[in-house]
Every structure is written in structure tokens, then in C-alpha cells.
Amino acid sequence: MNNFFRSRFFIAIIIIACFLAGFMxxxxxxxxxxxxxxxxxxxxxxxxxxxxxxxxGVGDFFASHSKYEELxxxxxxxxxxxxxxxxxxxxxxxxxxxxxxxxxxxNVTSKTENLELVEAQVVSVSTDGWTSTFSIxxxxxxxxxxxxxxxxxxxxxxxxxxxGPNWATVxxxxxxxxxxxxxxxxxxxAAMTEGTIELKAKGLCRLSYLNKNSSAIRGDLVQxxxxxxxxxxxxxxxTIKDIxxxxxxxxKYAVIEPAVDFTDLRKVYVSxxxxxEESE
Amino acid sequence: xxKKSFLYTLCFLLLFLIEAVFRPITVxxxxxxxxxxxxxxxxxLENEKFGGIFGLIFGLFCDFAGGSVFxxxxxxxxxxxxxxxxxxxxxxxxxxxxxxxxxxxxxIFFNLLKALFAIILDESDFIQILLxxxxxxxxxxLPFSILxxxxxxxxxxxxxRNRERKRLW
Numbered sequence: 526m527n528n529f530f531r532s533r534f535f536i537a538i539i540i541i542a543c544f545l546a547g548f549m550x551x552x553x554x555x556x557x558x559x560x561x562x563x564x565x566x567x568x569x570x571x572x573x574x575x576x577x578x579x580x581x582g583v584g585d586f587f588a589s590h591s592k593y594e595e596l597x598x599x600x601x602x603x604x605x606x607x608x609x610x611x612x613x614x615x616x617x618x619x620x621x622x623x624x625x626x627x628x629x630x631x632n633v634t635s636k637t638e639n640l641e642l643v644e645a646q647v648v649s650v651s652t653d654g655w656t657s658t659f660s661i662x663x664x665x666x667x668x669x670x671x672x673x674x675x676x677x678x679x680x681x682x683x684x685x686x687x688x689g690p691n692w693a694t695v696x697x698x699x700x701x702x703x704x705x706x707x708x709x710x711x712x713x714x715a716a717m718t719e720g721t722i723e724l725k726a727k728g729l730c731r732l733s734y735l736n737k738n739s740s741a742i743r744g745d746l747v748q749x750x751x752x753x754x755x756x757x758x759x760x761x762x763x764t765i766k767d768i769x770x771x772x773x774x775x776x777k778y779a780v781i782e783p784a785v786d787f788t789d790l791r792k793v794y795v796s797x798x799x800x801x802e803e804s805e
Numbered sequence: 806x807x808k809k810s811f812l813y814t815l816c817f818l819l820l821f822l823i824e825a826v827f828r829p830i831t832v833x834x835x836x837x838x839x840x841x842x843x844x845x846x847x848x849x850l851e852n853e854k855f856g857g858i859f860g861l862i863f864g865l866f867c868d869f870a871g872g873s874v875f876x877x878x879x880x881x882x883x884x885x886x887x888x889x890x891x892x893x894x895x896x897x898x899x900x901x902x903x904x905x906x907x908x909x910x911x912x913i914f915f916n917l918l919k920a921l922f923a924i925i926l927d928e929s930d931f932i933q934i935l936l937x938x939x940x941x942x943x944x945x946x947l948p949f950s951i952l953x954x955x956x957x958x959x960x961x962x963x964x965x966r967n968r969e970r971k972r973l974w
Contacts, residue, residue, distance in 0.1 A: 538857050538887050545876040565865045572818060573870070576826035649825035651871030653878060654835035654938045655919060658871030687875075694871055701927065722929060726833035726937035788831070 573648040641798040657697035680761035680784030706752035735777040825870035842953040848889030856886025
């Protein structure tokens, strides 16, 4: 047993563990840089990108064959929807002109209008089960920075946590560590989304601190409020699935179903020009 | 030795891709820890050096895929791979039972440690952690620790047999 503890390899293991622990501590305390992370990112990125391309290719191939009937029905439904939407678009054009006129009068501009977006592919997902994080195949070379807002075609995804030259790690807003200022679109009630372990496991998140008198109901849409300056206002977060009164009896909370399907997230867009108030 | 290491590297790359990219099995957002299973199997079937080195490298890969603190899985995998190979046969004989005990033991130990931090720092609920993280991880990883053990053993046999053939020629 003495030989075991005195072996060179055991000592090497201890030294490496100390180095890693030191880097971890530095990251947690100071938010310091981790050079080995960048190296690992550069090495593993091609493999994860290749793996993702294979996964998506194979998935698409089988989906297109096995779900043929389903796709036909979906196509018909979509054609109907397009027809309806075209009608609504014609009506909305008038409203858009009216809105623009009112905006000019009140001097208010939409914060999501001028977002400069970088398209990226999700290449790998967190494996530890504790966090909702994933890696994307674009990094600082594409202009991505820490705390940049990440969205998908359907709504809010989260924020960039770490960046390397050709990769970035994104924390989803359903993660227990993340809170987002939100607003219920119909009632204009301000609240905050928070992740919990239980809801994260079910692919949901919580909308906390809703006013007790809020008339928000199931099915209401929730979007970013822009309060706090970390996220631009007006990005869709999700739909209220359930609403209850908090244990303290003073506020309400709701369970939100995110607009983004995190189980099948392939493509995201990183806003590289939104300067949050915090970073300013 | 080089050929065997190359084969193990390919095997670990595959396990990493299954764990972080393909994710064929996911319950409550948790998928089996294939890389940890491979690390323990290699540590036991080869030696502590193989277990430690592969645990460190592919633990870092898993950390890169995402997670709480970068490096935590690398340290965990490195120590587990090392201990799986280094522990005396008198304590626990080499084989499948040792693989399963080490894999499951490592998952329980390191997740309980994380749970402790989560409860102290974030006031997380232990029951939620148990139901939605720890139990799914333990149960999902169990069958794969057996499958991957046999897979690694197959690679080892294949590599050793080839080396023996070459030596005879």
C-alpha cells in the first residue's frame, strides 16, 4: 500500500488534480481564464461538430422515411396555416404602419429589431445532469462574447457563459442558476423566470414574483421584459402552463413551457451587438 | 501498446460522442455516463495509468461539453480510473463486479458531494436532487457499465491476440 502512494504516477495524478482544482477555484472566485479549456475546446470541437452532423444527417434521413404520412398531413396543415397567415399579414400591414407612426410619436424603438445575429450549431450538450448547458460551434472568431444573448427561431435560449476561438458554452434560461426578467404579454405583469431542478428535468421553468392580483391565465405568452438590461425586451420565452399562489400567499407563480424545444435544439442565433447594461 | 491505446482512444471518442452529442437515452435530461463506465473498465482491465490518463483526457472533453465547473468531471474520472486499477486485488477482485461497484460508487459519491454544495449554497432540495439527478444517473448507467466493460474487454482481447500473432510470425 505504501508503494501505491509513493508511485510516481500517483504523485503525478495528485499534481494534475491540484492544478485543475486551482484553475477551478480561480474560475469560481475571479472568473479567470482556463488555458487548458481553450485547448480542449479546439481539440474536441471538430469531433463534436462531425458527430452532430452525422446525428442530424441520420436523424433527418430516418425521420423523412418513417414519418412520411405524418409529414404529408403536416404539409397540408401548414398550407392551410400559410393561407390563414397570409390573410392576417394583409391585415397586420395596416397595423404595422400605425405602430410605426405611434413609435415615432412616442420616440420608442423595439430593442429586438436591430440585433445582429450570428448563426451557430449546437454541437454537444452538458453531460453532468446538473446544468442546462451546451456548446456551440462558433466563438470569439465570429464575434461572440461572454454574456451575449442566445435565441432560436422560436424564442429565447439563454446566455453565452464561456467563449473560445471556435466554440462557446451557452447556459439555457431553464438552468437553476439563471433568472430572466419577464413580462406576461397579455396582462403586462412583470415577473421573473427561474429554473428549478424538478422543472428543468421536465423541460419547464418557473415564473416567479407574479402579482397576486395578476389576471394571467394558462396559455398566456411570456416574453423578456428587458428589465435589468441583460436581455433585450420582446423575445418570446414561452407559454404559461399552470398558475398557482405561492406558499407565502403574497405572490403568484406560474409554470412555463419554453417556446424553444431544448431536446431538439440544433441551430441557435447569438446576438453579438446587444450591449447589456451590466456589460456597459 | 500504441495500437491498443489508439483503439481505446477511438472507443472513448465514440463513448464521448454518444454521451454528449447523440444522447440516445435521456431521462429527466440525464443520460448514462458512458465515459465513466469506460474509464473504470479500462482502469480495471489494463492498469491504473490507463484509467487515470483516459479519465483525465475524456473527463476534460465531458467538461467541455458543458457542466457546472470546468475540470470537475476530469478530476472525478481521473481518480476513479486510477483507483479502479490501483486498488489491491485482495480488497476487490478484478472483474465485472468491481467495474459496477466503482462506477456506481463514483456516481453516488461525487453527486452527493455536489448535492451537499447545492444544498448549502443554493438551498436546493435534496429530494429533488435524488429523484431527478442521482437516481436516474445510477439506474441508467448500471446496464451500460456492464455492456461497456465487455466492449473494452473485447478490444483488449482483440489487441492482445493480434500482438501474439505478430510475435509468433
